[in-house]
Amino acid sequence: MIPALEVRGLTTRFATRKGYVTAVNNVSFSVAPGRIMGLVGESGSGKSVTAFSIMGLIDAPGEISAGSVRIEGEDMRQMTPEAQRKMRGRRVSMVFQDPMMTLNPVLRVGDQMAMAVQVHDRVSKKAAWERARDALDIVGIPAPTERLQAYPHQLSGGMRQRVAIATALLHRPAVILADEPTTALDVSIQGQILAEVRRLADDTGTAIVWVTHDLAVVSSLADDICVMYAGCIVERGTADQVINHPCHPYTHGLIQSVPSLHEPGRKLPQIPGSTPQLSQLPSGCAFRNRCAHATDLCRTDPPDAARGERRVLCHHPLEEEA
Amino acid sequence: MSEPLLKIDHVSKRFTRDLGLIQRGLARLTGGRGVETVHALTDVNLSVQRGEVLGIVGESGCGKSTLGRIASGIYAATEGSVTLDGQPVAQERGGRTQKLTTKVQMIHQDPFASLNPRMKVGETIGEGPRLNHLAKAPEVRARTRELLEQVGLEATYVDRYPHQFSGGQRQRIAIARALAMNPEVLVLDEAVASLDVSIQAQVLNVFTDLRRDLGLTALFISHDLSVVRHVCDRVAIMYLGRVVELADASVLYDKPLHPYTEALFASVPTLGTGRARFNPIKGEIPSPLNPPSGCAFHPRCPLAGPRCRAEVPRLRGTTVGRDVACHLHDGGTGVEAA
Numbered sequence: 259m260i261p262a263l264e265v266r267g268l269t270t271r272f273a274t275r276k277g278y279v280t281a282v283n284n285v286s287f288s289v290a291p292g293r294i295m296g297l298v299g300e301s302g303s304g305k306s307v308t309a310f311s312i313m314g315l316i317d318a319p320g321e322i323s324a325g326s327v328r329i330e331g332e333d334m335r336q337m338t339p340e341a342q343r344k345m346r347g348r349r350v351s352m353v354f355q356d357p358m359m360t361l362n363p364v365l366r367v368g369d370q371m372a373m374a375v376q377v378h379d380r381v382s383k384k385a386a387w388e389r390a391r392d393a394l395d396i397v398g399i400p401a402p403t404e405r406l407q408a409y410p411h412q413l414s415g416g417m418r419q420r421v422a423i424a425t426a427l428l429h430r431p432a433v434i435l436a437d438e439p440t441t442a443l444d445v446s447i448q449g450q451i452l453a454e455v456r457r458l459a460d461d462t463g464t465a466i467v468w469v470t471h472d473l474a475v476v477s478s479l480a481d482d483i484c485v486m487y488a489g490c491i492v493e494r495g496t497a498d499q500v501i502n503h504p505c506h507p508y509t510h511g512l513i514q515s516v517p518s519l520h521e522p523g524r525k526l527p528q529i530p531g532s533t534p535q536l537s538q539l540p541s542g543c544a545f546r547n548r549c550a551h552a553t554d555l556c557r558t559d560p561p562d563a564a565r566g567e568r569r570v571l572c573h574h575p576l577e578e579e580a
Numbered sequence: 581m582s583e584p585l586l587k588i589d590h591v592s593k594r595f596t597r598d599l600g601l602i603q604r605g606l607a608r609l610t611g612g613r614g615v616e617t618v619h620a621l622t623d624v625n626l627s628v629q630r631g632e633v634l635g636i637v638g639e640s641g642c643g644k645s646t647l648g649r650i651a652s653g654i655y656a657a658t659e660g661s662v663t664l665d666g667q668p669v670a671q672e673r674g675g676r677t678q679k680l681t682t683k684v685q686m687i688h689q690d691p692f693a694s695l696n697p698r699m700k701v702g703e704t705i706g707e708g709p710r711l712n713h714l715a716k717a718p719e720v721r722a723r724t725r726e727l728l729e730q731v732g733l734e735a736t737y738v739d740r741y742p743h744q745f746s747g748g749q750r751q752r753i754a755i756a757r758a759l760a761m762n763p764e765v766l767v768l769d770e771a772v773a774s775l776d777v778s779i780q781a782q783v784l785n786v787f788t789d790l791r792r793d794l795g796l797t798a799l800f801i802s803h804d805l806s807v808v809r810h811v812c813d814r815v816a817i818m819y820l821g822r823v824v825e826l827a828d829a830s831v832l833y834d835k836p837l838h839p840y841t842e843a844l845f846a847s848v849p850t851l852g853t854g855r856a857r858f859n860p861i862k863g864e865i866p867s868p869l870n871p872p873s874g875c876a877f878h879p880r881c882p883l884a885g886p887r888c889r890a891e892v893p894r895l896r897g898t899t900v901g902r903d904v905a906c907h908l909h910d911g912g913t914g915v916e917a918a
């Protein structure tokens with residue numbers, strides 16, 4: 259089966275006063291239809307830049323310097339800007355942490371969603387409103403016909419985010435990239451949205467990349483997980499593999515620092531230090547000066563990419579525990 | 581049980597806001613007043629024993645920060661009182677709130693906004709004790725260095741400015757600044773919420789050490805159930821300005837009783853339990869401008885009956901170590917929680 263999304267060797271850098279920094283470094287993964295890929299990492303690890311790079315939305319001083327992004331087999335990066343624009347919103351769409359990135363505050367929900375339909379499809383206004391209503395229905399918005407009449411500010415934050423997700427869905431895209439869409443929402447509202455998103459992937463076959471810093475969210479939502487650190491995917495596998503049997507020392511440390519896995523009141527295992535600046539990455543493995551397993555090899559050589567389907571970017575991966 | 585160190589006694593807090601011009605006109609036509617009232621807290625009773633860490637949990641807008649500010653004497657309660665060792669923490673004078681104690685110190689969520697960028701770390705930490713004449717300058721300087729080490733930073737950092745520090749380091753500086761006042765109670769309002777997990781673990785460890793070494797008493801406000809489980813002895817669950825369940829952490833996490841607590845726990849994704857079923861709470865949090873009648877949770881509660889719509893359930897003791905405000909759970913001892 260052709261993956262809905264296939265990213266190979268994607269590399270994005272920014273020109274800064276101190277020279278280039280590579281925010282996305284040789285990133286590869288693919289997502290099959292109906293599957294949810296959790297892209298997880300701490301702040302600054304390159305998650306958002308990865309999502310924007312997939313969308314082809316990187317502006318100066320940034321530049322995608324290598325790699326391919328295929329949507330249902332078609333390479334976005336080989337397309338003319340015009341063809342790329344046609345892909346966006348129709349075959350691949352994006353949802354942001356702040357729904358107001360998508361929503362226009364001065365237009366009624368129905369009008370702006372209908373316009374989003376008509377950008378790509380020549381249908382009547384009435385048909386476009388109907389599509390909009392159906393999309394609101396799919397994301398579990400109660401009384402969708404009334405909501406279409408509302409202005410964004412009349413909706414709660416959770417409702418606005420659902421409208422943004424519904425808007426992303428209008429053209430039944432093959433891929434939706436969602437960048438921290440529930441981070442600003444309350445857990446009860448997040449729970450509702452996660453439930454709808456899971457159903458969406460299962461029912462419509464849309465492939466979803468769910469970007470988050472929250473390990474518990476990806477652990478309960480995603481089929482597969484990529485862990486990012488300093489621009490690289492350091493570990494990739496099924497959700498069960500990555501969460502329950504992590505092989506990269508960083509993934510392992512990250513999971514161990516979550517309090518719910520430990521007896522209350524005890525000291526938590528902690529990763530020393532903090533995330534390095536991209537302009538000051540150490541030689542060899544970017545994680546080495548925080549890593550308990552680092553050797554001379556880690557100092558001199560960057561660890562190599564693939565190790566089978568289960569990618570672990572490390573010279574000394576941990577044994578998969580039973 | 582001994583007298584509590586901090587006592588929050590029948591505290592209610594209402595904020596009134598002036599309406600906009602149009603709304604004001606409409607209100608006048610219908611005989612209303614030109615203001616709207618936010619019921620931020622309603623009849624909250626909590627007490628904290630010396631050395632205890634009490635967790636305050638709930639979704640945004642339920643009144644956690646307001647409670648924290650009232651407990652630290654930054655806001656005065658509209659009704660009720662907060663006392664530390666029997667002494668009020670604030671008083672209202674000429675329409676303004678006066679903080680009466682430095683013994684309750686608050687630590688806020690945003691480590692970037694809470695430190696003055698133009699002040700050296702040493703000055704920031706020493707400012708409180710100096711302004712309040714708690715100690716002489718040389719003493720303050722020595723103490724500042726000691727505090728930095730206590731929160732896991734280097735004593736030499738006194739001469740650096742906040743921008744030279746990461747979020748996690750700044751939050752430790754904020755903790756050191758609060759400790760410099762020799763508080764009896766710390767109020768931590770989402771103090772680790774903005775930190776990455778690996779950094780959050782470092783700051784939680786600092787807190788664990790401080791508890792062991794100093795026997796800290798704290799109100800620990802958070803929306804993160806797993807963090808609260810880790811650091812708190814007892815937990816109060818809030819919904820729309822009221823405490824709906826109050827229990828020992830182990831009792832609560834073993835089995836939440838209030839339907840809201842139960843639903844909240846079910847909504848939270850957990851790590852390592854595989855793909856979730858997701859059984860989220862229906863509907864949205866109602867507006868505190870116009871809280872529902874009876875039990876504020878009744879419009880979302882799967883178990884609500886006629887009594888829930890009509891009558892406010894009181895927080896009552898059920899089993900040992902637990903109080904619940906729910907009509908389904910008022911059988912128990914019938915003893916009203918103090």
Ligand SMILES: Nc1ncnc2c1ncn2[C@@H]1O[C@H](COP(=O)(O)OP(=O)(O)O)[C@@H](O)[C@H]1O
Nearest residue numbers: 272281299300301302303304305306307308536
């Ligand atoms: N316009 C830009 N110029 C320079 N560096 C940038 C720019 N945008 C992002 N970066 C860098 O790229 C890195 C990754 O950022 P981002 O993808 O936003 O991280 P995340 O979403 O994982 O928190 C950061 O270190 C950031 O400083």
Ligand SMILES: Nc1ncnc2c1ncn2[C@@H]1O[C@H](COP(=O)(O)OP(=O)(O)O)[C@@H](O)[C@H]1O
Nearest residue numbers: 595618620639640641642643644645646647868
């Ligand atoms: N200074 C204020 N003026 C008016 N309303 C306020 C003020 N502070 C808080 N509120 C309102 O009180 C309610 C409780 O707020 P808050 O205590 O900040 O909740 P939480 O910290 O749980 O998110 C909210 O509806 C909020 O809008």
Ligand code: SF4
Nearest residue numbers: 543546549556572573
């Ligand atoms: S490559 Fe070396 S330093 Fe990097 S994570 Fe693996 S063991 Fe640690």
Ligand SMILES: [Mg+2]
Nearest residue numbers: 305306307438
């Ligand atoms: Mg981001």
Ligand SMILES: [Mg+2]
Nearest residue numbers: 644645646769
């Ligand atoms: Mg708050």
